[in-house]
Amino acid sequence: MTTMKEIAQATGVSVSTVSLVVNGRDQGRVKPDIAERVRAQAKRMGYQPNPLASSLRTSHTRILGFISEEVATTPYAGGIIMGAQDAAARLGYMLITVSTDGVAEEGRQITALKRYGVDGFLYAKMYNRITDLPRALTTLPVVVANARERTGRVPSISPDEFQIGFDATQRLLEAGCQRIAYVGDQDPILAQGIRFKGYQAALKAAGRRCDPALVANVGFNQQALNGVEALVERASPDGFFCFNDARAWYVYEAAARRGLAIGRDWSVVGVDNHRVFAETLAPRLTTIELPHYEMGYWAACKLVSLIEGRELDPARAPDTTAPLPPLNAANPTSIHCQLLEKDSVAAQPRLGE
Amino acid sequence: MTTMKEIAQATGVSVSTVSLVVNGRDQGRVKPDIAERVRAQAKRMGYQPNPLASSLRTSHTRILGFISEEVATTPYAGGIIMGAQDAAARLGYMLITVSTDGVAEEGRQITALKRYGVDGFLYAKMYNRITDLPRALTTLPVVVANARERTGRVPSISPDEFQIGFDATQRLLEAGCQRIAYVGDQDPILAQGIRFKGYQAALKAAGRRCDPALVANVGFNQQALNGVEALVERASPDGFFCFNDARAWYVYEAAARRGLAIGRDWSVVGVDNHRVFAETLAPRLTTIELPHYEMGYWAACKLVSLIEGRELDPARAPDTTAPLPPLNAANPTSIHCQLLEKDSVAAQPRLGE
DNA sequence: CTGAAAGCGCTAACAC
DNA sequence: GTGTTAGCGCTTTCAG
Numbered sequence: 001m002t003t004m005k006e007i008a009q010a011t012g013v014s015v016s017t018v019s020l021v022v023n024g025r026d027q028g029r030v031k032p033d034i035a036e037r038v039r040a041q042a043k044r045m046g047y048q049p050n051p052l053a054s055s056l057r058t059s060h061t062r063i064l065g066f067i068s069e070e071v072a073t074t075p076y077a078g079g080i081i082m083g084a085q086d087a088a089a090r091l092g093y094m095l096i097t098v099s100t101d102g103v104a105e106e107g108r109q110i111t112a113l114k115r116y117g118v119d120g121f122l123y124a125k126m127y128n129r130i131t132d133l134p135r136a137l138t139t140l141p142v143v144v145a146n147a148r149e150r151t152g153r154v155p156s157i158s159p160d161e162f163q164i165g166f167d168a169t170q171r172l173l174e175a176g177c178q179r180i181a182y183v184g185d186q187d188p189i190l191a192q193g194i195r196f197k198g199y200q201a202a203l204k205a206a207g208r209r210c211d212p213a214l215v216a217n218v219g220f221n222q223q224a225l226n227g228v229e230a231l232v233e234r235a236s237p238d239g240f241f242c243f244n245d246a247r248a249w250y251v252y253e254a255a256a257r258r259g260l261a262i263g264r265d266w267s268v269v270g271v272d273n274h275r276v277f278a279e280t281l282a283p284r285l286t287t288i289e290l291p292h293y294e295m296g297y298w299a300a301c302k303l304v305s306l307i308e309g310r311e312l313d314p315a316r317a318p319d320t321t322a323p324l325p326p327l328n329a330a331n332p333t334s335i336h337c338q339l340l341e342k343d344s345v346a347a348q349p350r351l352g353e
Numbered sequence: 354m355t356t357m358k359e360i361a362q363a364t365g366v367s368v369s370t371v372s373l374v375v376n377g378r379d380q381g382r383v384k385p386d387i388a389e390r391v392r393a394q395a396k397r398m399g400y401q402p403n404p405l406a407s408s409l410r411t412s413h414t415r416i417l418g419f420i421s422e423e424v425a426t427t428p429y430a431g432g433i434i435m436g437a438q439d440a441a442a443r444l445g446y447m448l449i450t451v452s453t454d455g456v457a458e459e460g461r462q463i464t465a466l467k468r469y470g471v472d473g474f475l476y477a478k479m480y481n482r483i484t485d486l487p488r489a490l491t492t493l494p495v496v497v498a499n500a501r502e503r504t505g506r507v508p509s510i511s512p513d514e515f516q517i518g519f520d521a522t523q524r525l526l527e528a529g530c531q532r533i534a535y536v537g538d539q540d541p542i543l544a545q546g547i548r549f550k551g552y553q554a555a556l557k558a559a560g561r562r563c564d565p566a567l568v569a570n571v572g573f574n575q576q577a578l579n580g581v582e583a584l585v586e587r588a589s590p591d592g593f594f595c596f597n598d599a600r601a602w603y604v605y606e607a608a609a610r611r612g613l614a615i616g617r618d619w620s621v622v623g624v625d626n627h628r629v630f631a632e633t634l635a636p637r638l639t640t641i642e643l644p645h646y647e648m649g650y651w652a653a654c655k656l657v658s659l660i661e662g663r664e665l666d667p668a669r670a671p672d673t674t675a676p677l678p679p680l681n682a683a684n685p686t687s688i689h690c691q692l693l694e695k696d697s698v699a700a701q702p703r704l705g706e
Numbered sequence: 707c708t709g710a711a712a713g714c715g716c717t718a719a720c721a722c
Numbered sequence: 723g724t725g726t727t728a729g730c731g732c733t734t735t736c737a738g
Contacts, residue, residue, distance in 0.1 A: 001467075001468075050470075052409065052469065053409055063449075078431070095451070096447060096448070096450075097448070097450045098438060099438065112442070113447075115404060116404060252606070253609045256606050
């Protein structure tokens with residue numbers, strides 16, 4: 001690791017001059033040719049600033065704390081972390097991730113992160129809901145991902161559940177389905193109700209009426225299977241919008257029991273939470289991906305702009321000349337998320353589209 | 354954040370004395386009563402050491418770098434990260450996680466981690482295989498998780514695939530199955546072959562013969578379903594050991610098509626990679642969990658012991674009086690992993706059991 | 707325009 | 723036993 005001191009000696013200037021130059025604050029303070037020599041020398045010696053040392057003076061570490069719950073039991077966080085990390089990397093930041101179960105654990109982790117001098121926090125939740133911030137989090141900038149902070153004072157990025165429900169139903173309409181069922185979740189979680197509203201809206205927009213017989217909100221296992229069976233018996237659907245891939249499973253089993261094939265006899269669109277079906281069912285099941293990567297990406301951008309007190313133009317990468325990557329390299333079309341900020345709840349930038 | 358300086362002033366001693374005391378290196382160097390006063394004052398003021406500042410002198414940050422691939426597309430890493438993080442927290446370390454796709458990305462991430470002064474690396478892979486270490490990683494302590502480093506010079510922790518195959522088959526035997534099928538993966542990946550050997554060994558140990566007709570190694574989708582269908586037709590199994598839960602899916606569909614029920618007509622044991630079935634099938638499917646959490650936990654312990662140049666007794670938590678948690682709180686019995694080190698390949702501590 | 711000097715919080719020689 | 727001193731790599735006044 002070469003230091004500023006070494007560059008200074010090699011160039012025959014002082015460390016302070018080197019500091020100014022390598023931080024790009026030499027305009028009108030250092031003679032251009034000297035600055036150039038310093039820059040060249042720094043490059044030649046492969047200089048990398050030591051963020052820890054500079055943090056001692058500035059108390060900015062360029063480290064973001066990423067807090068998420070129960071990473072262990074669901075794959076949800078992977079995408080968010082990836083997105084956040086990509087954004088952080090472009091902006092010259094690092095991510096320290098911690099995952100927590102329970103509030104005691106959470107508090108301790110937050111304290112630890114503060115000791116390491118993180119500049120701000122990303123607070124990610126497992127599923128979209130209304131959430132309160134841990135007390136300990138209030139002293140530094142925070143952005144919430146995959147959930148909505150209750151008071152609206154903290155920027156939150158969450159899936160656009162309405163659009164998800166709307167688009168899923170739209171696809172089934174386009175596939176020519178006549179009787180489109182909604183297989184939802186029994187729990188009255190946020191996403192459940194809003195996706196259902198999107199489903200209804202899409203049907204209305206197409207001039208169809210919403211038949212309550214076509215709706216089943218089910219839980220797990222045998223009970224869920226029975227619920228789907230009853231739905232099929234009473235309403236003879238030919239298309240299914242499934243709240244998630246776990247629900248899609250029951251439709252599959254119902255089809256298998258009747259000797260019917262998805263993709264031929266029935267159409268199914270599911271929201272993919274777990275990704276297992278990507279392996280088993282890809283060509284047969286139409287999935288809508290939750291915009292995890294995107295949420296992580298924009299949450300990190302937002303957080304950095306909060307930290308640095310300046311708006312980052314999310315359309316281009318700051319501090320670098322490289323162009324922004326497509327929002328989601330794997331699936332550039334799945335951009336269903338929204339940013340909620342105080343005073344912006346009405347005018348939500350629908351990212352992408 | 355209170356500093357040593359503040360404690361020193363409040364107690365009327367010098368910072369160096371405070372430093373000695375709070376680092377527990379005051380034995381025979383600081384008068385006990387002074388030490389006690391310092392400790393009390395530190396506690397009263399809620400002193401937390403600033404690890405970044407001390408790293409400037411010691412070049413030890415108490416940060417571990419965690420490198421994993423493709424977190425985004427599989428949930429595997431969650432458990433490893435959780436385990437590593439828990440161990441790190443007990444040992445007073447933090448984890449910086451980065452995930453990478455491709456070697457260029459990997460190199461850049463490693464460089465970035467080095468700039469942040471990580472003390473060592475955890476190198477986690479998506480599935481169990483033989484792996485080479487990136488060049489950039491060789492200058493610091495490394496432990497490999499969920500894979501095996503080729504030369505054997507780097508400690509590696511990986512699932513005990515043989516034991517997994519053996520135990521899974523054992524459970525089917527105990528359930529009274531007469532014709533136990535193996536539904537494997539088409540790819541000749543490491544785990545595939547070894548789990549199959551475990552399967553064979555368990556059958557042999559029970560005095561059963563291995564019927565090749567009971568084995569199907571399948572890929573995805575229709576082809577996989579056909580493979581399982583053919584297996585069922587030709588060999589009439591009543592028990593299935595499935596390489597992973599994706600494979601178990603095809604057995605479920607085959608059962609549904611025949612009006613058979615898992616848990617009544619057929620027994621199924623699957624290795625759970627994706628965890629989706631935990632939600633849909635929990636009471637019906639017997640799963641063997643890969644020991645992700647445990648691998649992460651012990652990998653981090655091992656890494657810290659490498660860094661600090663001393664053996665940590667893995668049976669008790671160093672630097673804290675709190676007892677070790679059960680290896681996996683959720684499922685304390687699933688301890689199927691092994692530590693490989695140079696000169697220890699023969700005598701593998703089978704963790705737990 | 708440039709450099710000397712002080713200091714961020716902490717550690718480690720070395721005096722006293 | 724304890725305090726003084728110097729310095730880790732960097733930023734930031736402030737003289738010159």
